[in-house]
Amino acid sequence: MKNQELSQIFYNIAQYLFMEKVPFKPQAYLKSSEILQALEEDVEDIYRQGGVELLEKIPSIGRGLAKAIEEYLQTGTIRIYEELKKRIPVKLEEIMGVEGLGPQKTRVLYQKLKIKDIKDLEREAKAGRISGLFGFGDKTEKNILEGIAFLKRSKGRFLLGEILPLVREVEERLKALKEIESLNVAGSVRRRKETIGDIDLLAVSKNPKKVMDFFVSLPGVVKIWSQGSTRSSVRMKEGFDMDLRVVPQRSYGSALQYFTGSKEHNIITRKVAIEKGLKLNEYGVFKGSKMIAGKNEEEVYKAIGLQWPEPELRENHGEVEAARQGKLPKIIRGKDIKGDLHCHSDWDGGENSIEELIKVARALDYDYLGISDHTQYLKIENGLNERALLRQRKAINKINSKLKGFKVLQGAETNILNDGRIDIKDEALKQLDYAIAGVHSSFKMEKARMTERIIQAMKNPYIKILSHPTGRILKKRDEYQADFDKVLRAAKEYHVALEVNAHPVRLDLNDQNIRRAKEAGVKMVINTDAHQREQLHLMEFGVAQARRGWAENKDIINCWSLDRLTKFFK
DNA sequence: GCCGTTTTCGGCCCGACTGTTTTCAGTCG
Numbered sequence: 389m390k391n392q393e394l395s396q397i398f399y400n401i402a403q404y405l406f407m408e409k410v411p412f413k414p415q416a417y418l419k420s421s422e423i424l425q426a427l428e429e430d431v432e433d434i435y436r437q438g439g440v441e442l443l444e445k446i447p448s449i450g451r452g453l454a455k456a457i458e459e460y461l462q463t464g465t466i467r468i469y470e471e472l473k474k475r476i477p478v479k480l481e482e483i484m485g486v487e488g489l490g491p492q493k494t495r496v497l498y499q500k501l502k503i504k505d506i507k508d509l510e511r512e513a514k515a516g517r518i519s520g521l522f523g524f525g526d527k528t529e530k531n532i533l534e535g536i537a538f539l540k541r542s543k544g545r546f547l548l549g550e551i552l553p554l555v556r557e558v559e560e561r562l563k564a565l566k567e568i569e570s571l572n573v574a575g576s577v578r579r580r581k582e583t584i585g586d587i588d589l590l591a592v593s594k595n596p597k598k599v600m601d602f603f604v605s606l607p608g609v610v611k612i613w614s615q616g617s618t619r620s621s622v623r624m625k626e627g628f629d630m631d632l633r634v635v636p637q638r639s640y641g642s643a644l645q646y647f648t649g650s651k652e653h654n655i656i657t658r659k660v661a662i663e664k665g666l667k668l669n670e671y672g673v674f675k676g677s678k679m680i681a682g683k684n685e686e687e688v689y690k691a692i693g694l695q696w697p698e699p700e701l702r703e704n705h706g707e708v709e710a711a712r713q714g715k716l717p718k719i720i721r722g723k724d725i726k727g728d729l730h731c732h733s734d735w736d737g738g739e740n741s742i743e744e745l746i747k748v749a750r751a752l753d754y755d756y757l758g759i760s761d762h763t764q765y766l767k768i769e770n771g772l773n774e775r776a777l778l779r780q781r782k783a784i785n786k787i788n789s790k791l792k793g794f795k796v797l798q799g800a801e802t803n804i805l806n807d808g809r810i811d812i813k814d815e816a817l818k819q820l821d822y823a824i825a826g827v828h829s830s831f832k833m834e835k836a837r838m839t840e841r842i843i844q845a846m847k848n849p850y851i852k853i854l855s856h857p858t859g860r861i862l863k864k865r866d867e868y869q870a871d872f873d874k875v876l877r878a879a880k881e882y883h884v885a886l887e888v889n890a891h892p893v894r895l896d897l898n899d900q901n902i903r904r905a906k907e908a909g910v911k912m913v914i915n916t917d918a919h920q921r922e923q924l925h926l927m928e929f930g931v932a933q934a935r936r937g938w939a940e941n942k943d944i945i946n947c948w949s950l951d952r953l954t955k956f957f958k
Numbered sequence: 959g960c961c962g963t964t965t966t967c968g969g970c971c972c973g974a975c976t977g978t979t980t981t982c983a984g985t986c987g
Contacts, residue, residue: 405959412970416959450960488976490985525978575987588987614975621975631987633974651971651987658971669972 391431394460395424396481397469398453403480404472406491419448422652428900435461482506486535488528496521510536534611538627545583546628547862549892549929552577554626555587558606562632565602567595570640574647575631578699580932582862582895586629588647596634603632639671641684646670652704660708661692668692700935705903719935722928724947729758729799730824730855730887730915731924735780736761737770739920742787742796748921750794756950759784760799760824765811772800774816781819795950797821801855803828808844810851817850822957824887826855827868835869842870843878852957853913854879856889856896872901876908883956885911885945888937890930891923902937911956913945 402417423446424431434442435458443454460466476498482505483494497503500521501512509532512518519529555577562571568591572578575588593599596617603620604612613621613629621631635643646654646669661668666675672682673691681691689696694711698719701707710716731745732738742759749757761780762771772780777800784798801824803811810817810825817823825845833841845851857875858867879886886905889896897905897912905912914930916923934944941947945956 413959415970416961419960448960452959488985492984523978523983527977531976586987616975619974647987649987654987655971662971671973 389430389432390461391424391427394431394457395421397460397466398424398456400480401466401469401472403484403491403494404476407476407495416448416453420453423448431457432461477504479505483509485539486532487538488531488535493523493528496523506536506539538623545585546626547892548577548580548582548584548932549926550626551584551587551628554624554628558587558589558630561606562589562591562599562603565599567593567598567602569593569637572644574644575649578648579650579702580700580929580936582892582898582933584628586631589630589632590640590644590647591632591634592637592640593634599634600632635670637683638679639682641686641688642668642672642682643670645685645688648699648702650703653702653708656704656708657689657692657694660694660712664692666692698935700932701938703936717938717940720931720939720941720944720947722931723753724941724944725752725754725914725927725931726948726950727754727756727758727797727946727953728916728918728924728927729797729822729853729913729946730760730801730889731757731918732761732801733759735759735776736772738918742784744921745918745924746787746791746794746796748924752924752927754794756795756797756953758797758799758822760801763800763802763812765803765805765828771803771811774813777812777816778819799824799853801826802851804841804845806830806833806841808841810845810848814848814850817848820850821954822852823848823850824853824855825851827859831859831865831868833868835871838869839871839874842875846875846878846882846884849882851882851884853885853887853915855887855915855917856894857886858896858898858901860894860896860898862893862895872904876905876910879905879910880908883911885913885956888912888914888930888934888939888944890914890916890926890928890933892926892929895929895933897933897937899933899936902934902939906937906939906943911945912939912943915946 398417398421402414402421405414405417440454440458443449443457444451456466476495478494478498483489501517503509503512513529513532518524518532519526555573559571559573562568570592572590574590576584577587591599600615600620604615604622608624609622610625611623613623619631619633621629623629633647658668661673666673672679673688681687686696695714695716697707697711697716707716728749733742733745734740746757764771764773781798784796788796798820799822800820804825804827805811846854860867886897888902902912914934916926918924945953
């Protein structure tokens with residue numbers, strides 16, 4: 389698949405054009421770069437099927453870029469790109485990945501000091517040769533060195549699961565300040581993206597100076613990037629940045645809307661406003677110079693003729709059009725979850741007994757809990773064999789006989805062997821309330837075989853859930869190769885629910901795949917895969933991901949009553 | 959370079975802060 393390569397090339401061309409201050413063209417390249425990055429179909433397939441004409445059907449790809457794609461597919465290179473590279477042969481991703489360096493500065497650094505990559509950059513900055521260049525001073529040089537150090541440390545983004553607890557701590561501290569009238573987290577944290585670049589906070593206060601002074605002296609602040617009366621920015625010791633903006637009450641809604649993003653969502657909403665002869669910015673909705681909305685988000689959206697979209701929907705994935713027609717989905721909420729169907733007890737070496745897990749599940753107000761221990765193939769996890777499963781069946785029956793208003797289900801997380809068979813015999817699977825199947829070995833299998841392997845497993849009549857369906861581990865392991873469309877078709881045909889694994893490093897299915905599953909009419913289940921009782925609380929991350937994937941209660945089987953769920957399993 | 963159309967041209971989101979200037983360019987979000 390050449391999508392990513394082309395996306396990168398168009399990104400670089402855009403930056404070169406920015407350097408030469410070509411108007412508007414770079415934005416066009418940038419836009420197409422983003423489109424290609426997110427495009428699910430293979431551009432090469434599209435080109436093979438319909439040539440340049442079909443490529444032009446891709447949004448933001450016109451005649452010029454379609455030709456460029458064709459050139460790349462045929463020759464492996466794009467002429468204008470090669471020329472631009474020759475003129476300024478710089479590793480753009482590296483240099484411009486440093487905070488504060490954009491195309492203009494990158495150009496100067498190359499022309500004056502022949503800086504080509506981050507190594508050159510660090511060397512020249514340390515030697516003090518950067519300050520003094522036109523447009524560069526001591527501070528810029530120092531910031532460059534700090535930016536390089538950050539890149540080395542963090543590789544950029546943080547997992548939502550790492551960040552959210554820290555954000556909540558900061559929120560608590562700020563809310564305790566009496567000068568703060570309202571406080572909200574905005575940005576990608578509010579949208580619950582799986583990884584977070586930095587944190588945006590928004591506050592209302594009549595005394596912004598006091599608030600900013602307090603903010604920049606919060607415990608954990610290691611550097612103050614900027615401090616003003618409306619915006620301040622700091623680096624925390626964990627390595628991420630936080631922005632706090634103070635806005636007047638009357639603009640709070642429009643500011644929250646604006647700073648929640650996404651950028652793409654905002655561009656569209658502003659255009660919607662323009663169509664209606666209005667102007668939308670972070671201060672409000674304006675008709676001429678008259679402000680007609682702004683104090684809360686609902687009225688802002690209403691003023692421009694849109695239904696209020698949940699933050700998780702604001703990714704310019706069709707939500708604005710849906711909001712215009714009043715057809716936004718009624719996405720699930722955390723309290724709709726009625727049980728967790730994937731957790732591990734001490735039977736397979738997990739940390740807690742079934743009874744201990746039940747306690748937490750009841751505290752979460754669940755109606756049921758599915759124990760799904762590993763099975764025998766996973767020796768390292770003390771996987772259960774057929775006899776152990778039977779013993780566990782009896783134990784669970786006994787526990788259930790003592791419970792009122794709550795039910796423990798017996799599942800099992802079985803393993804999909806390389807040929808698609810399940811590592812537990814059908815006679816034993818039959819005794820379970822449901823069985824989960826997952827790939828836990830041979831991740832690197834070739835695509836067609838992997839697809840067939842997974843589909844074979846789903847054909848087993850006792851398999852009701854496919855756990856972590858794509859196998860990715862954030863920042864560590866890519867998805868395994870499988871044809872997801874075929875997996876979806878099989879899931880539908882054989883009535884298998886696909887898991888949305890809630891663990892913050894998995895989140896598998898991810899938002900886009902959840903959306904695809906929903907559109908294919910495939911049912912899903914949000915599970916924590918907890919190996920200790922505290923992890924049952926990770927459910928919120930799975931719910932957030934499902935919300936980002938537009939999932940509604942009808943799509944998620946553990947939003948259903950025990951009766952309906954039991955029928956699904958039957 | 960794309961898009962949309964009142965369709966082959968004209969518009970493309972826009973404001974805050976920094977660091978460098980000496981009135982503003984560059985970067986970021």
